[in-house]
Amino acid sequence: MPKKFADLVELMDQLREPGGCPWDREQTYATLAPFLLEEAYEAFEALEEAREGRPDSLREELGDLLFQIVFQARVAKERSEFTIDDVIDGLHTKMVRRHPHVFGNAQADNSKEVLKNWEAIKAEEKRMTKKAGAPSSAARASPAACPHRNARRSKSCVPTQPCSRNTSKRGATAARTGSCGPPGTSTSAIWRYPLDKNRRDIK
Numbered sequence: 001m002p003k004k005f006a007d008l009v010e011l012m013d014q015l016r017e018p019g020g021c022p023w024d025r026e027q028t029y030a031t032l033a034p035f036l037l038e039e040a041y042e043a044f045e046a047l048e049e050a051r052e053g054r055p056d057s058l059r060e061e062l063g064d065l066l067f068q069i070v071f072q073a074r075v076a077k078e079r080s081e082f083t084i085d086d087v088i089d090g091l092h093t094k095m096v097r098r099h100p101h102v103f104g105n106a107q108a109d110n111s112k113e114v115l116k117n118w119e120a121i122k123a124e125e126k127r128m129t130k131k132a133g134a135p136s137s138a139a140r141a142s143p144a145a146c147p148h149r150n151a152r153r154s155k156s157c158v159p160t161q162p163c164s165r166n167t168s169k170r171g172a173t174a175a176r177t178g179s180c181g182p183p184g185t186s187t188s189a190i191w192r193y194p195l196d197k198n199r200r201d202i203k
Contacts, residue, residue: 008067009084012074024071032071039065097121 015024043061050058073084098121100106101114108114 008070009074012067012070016074016078027071027075029072029075032068032075036065036068036072039068097125 015021017025039061043058043065046057046061049055069087070084073082073087077083096103098118100117100121101108106117108117
């Protein structure tokens, strides 16, 4: 029988619990951060093959990325911060809120109007978050964690050249060569955020 999402969460629980995998049990936010970024870029690269009619790599890389998300959520659960169910609930709530033309009474007859509504709702969310006094560390960290995040809608989020990796997914993660960001962005700059030992908010 094909495995479901709940089976993946159960698998992660087994890996992290006593008697599970020693390597998996040692991981923290900080040690997992490079893997999360790596899998995101590998999924990004696999999109090109999928566009050319070869979707197998994309299917695999999306699975690897999903595993990292479940992994981080398990770490958060152990820290009594949130669970994977909280992640899904928050995402579902946000998507409903940002699509009032589907789930509410708003009008959006084309993509331009959809994006206009999206940005207005997002701006209001940020205003309310700021008013509530939420920590701003995540906002300060995001440019370093994903230096081309804001380039997605401008379609400039394209690697300058393929990443050249000389490390395994369960080996040393800092040794990398090549560039996989926008022009002028080095790999070392992209990795500075998750590997910065001076950050006290990442454990």
